[in-house]
Amino acid sequence: METLLVSACLLGYPCKYCGGSSNFIGDEKWAALKERYRLVSVCPEFAGGLPTPRDPSERVGDRVVSNHGADVTENYRRGAETALALCRRFGCKKALLKAKSPSCGRDFIYDGSFSGTLTEGHGVTAELLLENDVVVFSEKELESLL
Numbered sequence: 001m002e003t004l005l006v007s008a009c010l011l012g013y014p015c016k017y018c019g020g021s022s023n024f025i026g027d028e029k030w031a032a033l034k035e036r037y038r039l040v041s042v043c044p045e046f047a048g049g050l051p052t053p054r055d056p057s058e059r060v061g062d063r064v065v066s067n068h069g070a071d072v073t074e075n076y077r078r079g080a081e082t083a084l085a086l087c088r089r090f091g092c093k094k095a096l097l098k099a100k101s102p103s104c105g106r107d108f109i110y111d112g113s114f115s116g117t118l119t120e121g122h123g124v125t126a127e128l129l130l131e132n133d134v135v136v137f138s139e140k141e142l143e144s145l146l
Contacts, residue, residue, distance in 0.1 A: 004037035005087050005095040005129075007104050008046070010139055015043040019053035023098055025139055032146050033096075040090050044103040044125040048079025059102045060112035064124060067114050073124075076103050080125040087134050095129050096145060099138035106136045 009016045012024035024030075033039060046052060055066035057076075064076045080103065086092065097104035100118065106126040111119040126136050137145055 001038050002036070002094070003040060003090045003092045004033065004145070005040050005042060005083060005090075005092040005097075005134070006033070007096065007098040007101075007139075008041040008043040009098055010096060011039070011041050013041065013043065015046050015052050017045070017052070017054050017056050023139075025142060029142060029146075033142075036146060038090070040086050040092060042079075042083050042086055044079030044083050045075065046079070047082040048075035048077070048103075050075045050079075056114070057102050058110045058112045058114060059121060059123065064102050065112070076124040079103060080128040083125045084128055084132055084134075087129065087132070092134060094135045094137065094145070095126075096137050096139065096142065097123070097126055097129075099140055104138075106130070106138055 009023035012021050014021040057066045064073045101123050103123045103125045105123040108118045109121045111117045
């Protein structure tokens with residue numbers, strides 16, 4: 001059975017920045033994933049040492065800053081390294097990550113203005129996984145994994 005790294009928030013863990021579990025993909029999709037893959041969950045932000053709840057953060061170039069101006073880049077980098085280590089340990093060649101997230105977003109993330117504006121780019125974790133040949137999907141592409 002293939003192993004899939006999954007953003008913990010998509011599996012219903014209450015690790016979203018605001019502490020909620022509203023990113024949950026739903027019981028039916030969760031069950032379908034579990035039937036096809038061995039799931040390894042991670043919240044890179046929590047793994048990087050940030051609390052839940054926490055201030056929302058966005059990427060600004062190579063940095064990640066909170067909406068109060070705190071630089072949390074190192075937390076995001078540590079979390080990304082943890083996600084990569086899990087992929088290596090469990091042989092994950094694919095990852096299902098949360099779209100638009102400053103850690104997990106692929107292709108489009110929020111632009112750092114905290115205005116809801118998207119820009120091209122990857123979150124810190126998605127970027128590191130892609131650089132290390134892990135194929136990254138967002139929950140918007142979930143059907144292609146099933």
